[in-house]
Amino acid sequence: MDPHVTAPTQAALVARSVTKAFGGTLALDGVGLIVRAGTIHALLGGNGSGKSTLIKCLAGVYRADGGEVSIAGRTLELADMSPPRARGAGLRFVHQDLGLFDELTVAENFALDSGFPIARGGRIRWAALHEHVTGVLADYDIDVRARDLVGSLRPSQKTMIAVARALADQVATEHVLMLDEPTATLPERESRELMRALRRRADRGQTIVLVSHRLGEVEQVADAVTVFRDGRVAAEHTGPGLRAAEISAMIAGGAFAGLSGGPRPSRPGEPVLVLDRLCAGGVREVSLTVRRGEIVGLAGLAGAGKSTLLRAVFGSRPVTGGTMRLAGRPHAPRSPRDAIAIGIGLVPEDRHAEGILADLTVRENASVPVLSRYWRRRLFMDRRGERLDTAALVTRHAVRTDGIETAVGKLSGGNQQKLVLAARTRRRPALLLLDEPTQGVDVMSRAEIYATLRDLTASGCGILAASTDLDELLVLCDRILLLSGGVVAGEFDPAVHSREEIVSAVLDDTDPTRD
Template identity: 50%
Template sequence: MNDPTSAAPTLALDVRGVSKQFGGTKALDDASLAVRPGTVHGLLGGNGSGKSTLIKILAGAYRADAGRVAVFGREVALRDFNAAAAAEAGLRFVHQDLGLFDDLSIEENFALDAGYPLNSARGVAWKELRAQVARVLEEYELDAEPRTPVRDLRASDRTMVAIARALQGDDGKRLILVLDEPTASLAAHESQGLLDRIRRRADKGQTVVIVSHRLREVLSVADDFTVLRDGVVQGTLRDEHPTEDDIVALMAGGLTVSLRPTGSQSHTTGRPMLEVEDLRSGPLEGVSLTVHEGEILGVAGLVGSGCSSLLQALFGAYRPHGGTMTLAGEEYAPESIGEAMDRGVAFVPEDRVHEAAFMDRSVRENIAIAMLKEYWTTKWMHRPREDRRASELIDRFHIKVDGPGSLFSSMSGGNQQKVVVARWLQREPRLLLLDEPTQGVDVMSRADIYATIRDSAKHGTAVIVASSDMSELHALCDRVVFLKQGRIEQEVFAGQLDVDGLTALVLREGPTPTPTTLERTATS
């Protein structure tokens, strides 16, 4: 299979027959990837599909067992390929963690990567650096001063700075930009802006490979697609404009995916579970809402609109300074998170890594941590029972992991999120609060998590989902309320509008003077 002349010089990146084995299983089996110059190429696949392995091989982090890679027609030696060789070959990576120094200025972030320009006294030529960086910023459509600290930029601009830094000193013709989940931590409208700019770079000749869990976004920006499943390439689509369903079918391989709206399947009984009246806390300036038994209520809002604050206030993380709440007919004013939990409230936070995970602990411990008091009935922590319980939950939620003893960090993001959801659902909460429940989660795990949430609602749990992803709210919720400037501005049944309609509503700039509520009755 090693024919040295077969690398077509017209391809920017030509990966052929790459295999990688971990222990007994093939993470990649004879995988190929053909990226045309000046195109955006989407690399797609679910959990364990091998796309991360492929990226890591290209980045020089893993060594391939077999296969060949050519960059702009030039064969690279995979045998002793490492990060430096990858950079030398013209591959540039921007990972989900951007690797920027947040406290330093944009210009220093550039200079730390490429070296500081020096003046005659061997000191830093700041003026020269500033001029250089200003030119680059303009080229990359960044409206910022070189001296601005990276911390002060909006999230999508930070990503753009990382991209510009990765590509600095090149006109874009000789480098391949690999973006690994560039939008995973961005709100929907921010990521669209970023993707537009990436698209325009590609139109100017930049070659881009993009890995993302957000299918809709990749579909909007990419020309070609390669879809992996179980380490095998399932399909390569060139200029075919596939639909989301086409891609999902390739990724899932015949599995049905419940990403479609529930529509008339609502499980609500109409009995109010939580009633909030004029809640004031932080950015919240008088929120009133009701969620019913078995109902899934979506809260839509832009970043800073107070969605997260709302959920945290409901969970007792902050003491609101005004308003009343009623949970299942009784007054509800949690003084602490512990009290909220005792009252049957559960909360899946937005930032899995920083606010939900115990990365270096086992899956069993990550699950049991929300049930310590319940497990401690006999004056001992009952390890076998914890193990049994964890194994049950792993089965029930289709979590792909070796066993309850495996480290939490050994799982993929989607499975980590399932563990966090399982941690709370084992408590059989009356009120389940979810903040961006599928951010950075692949499409297959997302389907599993949606099914889990719906099942929980079916058993009478009231669910509140805050999300910036309108397709998520559309697929999952019975009813959606819009939070703008600390108030509920609008309310619709999810079935009444399509995704674009919801997006239009959330983007429409407030502030309308009085909250207008379409309907305040329970869904039937």
């Protein structure tokens, strides 16, 4: 199809002995990486294992202490790398934050990157711009128009727009595309669609390096895998046929037997939350029960009403009909404050917008939900007690940080999430609401989060967890409820139903137009 496609065995990118130290810690210790042209190469590893550092060294965001990279035969010293040089060498990056402007059209988003075509007198040649962008969109099989607002697109389409924009200036497929966790925030169907689109690009000769925490998609799409651990390459695998279970064993380094939710409670206790035909926003007549000591999963596509349901129980979305009972008593919170006071905790989906206080310290984040505890004799804050409690909390939840006075914005995503969970459960809630509890979190942090949740249920807490990641629900939950179009469309028992049954229920039930 494309005459410029390079032979698939040729290396598009070779990095050798990349070393980078932060303070006294070696973040990268002589790492090597070979990416063959026209393949999808997945970089895996826990938070802080070095994969992001490697990407940033290649991008020139960090100056490596040593090492070199060859791209299409050209060799560059990584110690002198800078973003313009990385770009000049043909490396293109699409970050998790795609850098798109929702309020502008697709064409304008392209033009802000590559420049507007200008006529004499400084006027923008809109017709030429739209024609050009329409061509690019067709080339990438993106089914949107150049005049569409980016905000109106689906998440997978947005990511592909960002990909197409990053690669817009290549003549054939000579650039190397690096994607940092493109599917972290995408629901199942969207991430499948994105993976199919990337696969099509790779089949046409595009070289793609993919950082991901979702092993299922890596299993589906990657041609080669490099696993990082503690700043070194822990394992490499080329060729198809790698199973997710093997990959997670490679990531954890043998010390880890795969994700599991631990022993399930033999008998859940009395109901802690009972919803009877609850209506709120897009949620229509949902009835469900969560018992003490059990974890109930909420599955469903984005927009099925999972978040709305949790918000209604937490008092931050108005309820329009039906009743709620919490531990036997009628429950009608007017605000999150009410809900917290009677024993509900919420870990929100978007930890940057609603979870962490990024510029405050670990200690302050941990204490915010329980400040009055340290208000001794209504006279002074017990700083010492606060420090001791925070240190204990951080250790117990395995939050990796340089100390409790570090700004939380500097922690990795998994550690931020562990801290949010730790802080929001300090009041020992009777009911814990989780919205995407491990979004963008690596497999080991996930295991730690699941262990914490199991501990909570053991002490009698009921948990209602919404997630677009079915594998997570399967591992974690005692029951899974499928939410579809604002109603409970089915109930599954992970011990009885297979993954395929549930997946097909999620996809087919609501989406007859699926390809």
